Amino acid sequence: MMTLTYLPYDAAEVANLRAGGPDAYGHPAERAVSSGVGTPCRACLRNVPEGADMLVCAARPFADLHPYAETGPVFFCADECTPHQGGDVPPILENSPDYLVKAYDATDRIVYGTGQITRKADIARYAAQLFERDEVAYVDVRSARNNCFLTRIVDLP
Template identity: 60%
Template sequence: MIFQGLSSDVARGLRAGGPDANRMAAERAQSDGAGNPCRHCLNHVPEGAGMLICAHRPFRALQPYAELGPIFLCADDCAPYRGSALPPVLTTSPDYLVKGYDARERIVYGTGQVTPRAEIETYIAQLLARDDIAFVDIRSARNNCWMARATRD
């Protein structure tokens, strides 16, 4: 499985003042530490560093299952995360909301569950082994914010 965050094109556009999913410019703020996970590098924005707060919809088209929510992004350029190891932003909470989606970007009913951190990789692998699952989104179990996406290798 491969974990990834926002595309670099989306991150670059937001940093340049382009509109977020609500058609607004991102808010600028200063990170207070580990509670501000960047959705591009999938690390926490360091305490005191500049960050952006914006609305994100990780889907190609508007449709009933295209959830929208707030995310954080490093204000300065950061390297995109794409790898098979569990990214740092998925190691600091006791659990996460994990959901499988089909090729039409629709939730596959019965796949959504709050999953303990230690079981995330196993559960995602089980979902990605299914023919009806195209990708898996991982969200905050507390605030429902999109954290990252997992796909097949």
């Protein structure tokens, strides 16, 4: 049986950024105040609340540098938040009508032909379809308009 799980950004990396550590480009995160709209925190997988401090930084959700290790801007709650847990579709995937969904293999390479703009209501169905392929290790969900990384989906046994 398939159990799709939506993962928050790596907790150790988020803690490092909150402590002033470097982002994917070696810079400390910028601080800003959230408008409450379009500011998805990649830790709690909710919008950073209106008026709350947030971090803006370059993120690369891949362990190693290679041609497929995409880097882009992301937001985090500046203060500690509770990381998203479980298989429920996270709130940040309710903010847009569609998302870019694509699969990766165990070497963090895109599985060609899997990238697809997917309606929000169809993300879980499409991810489950992708996991039927032996070479798929995980599925990333990105903004369909800005290509920003939002969350990673894994299939837990």
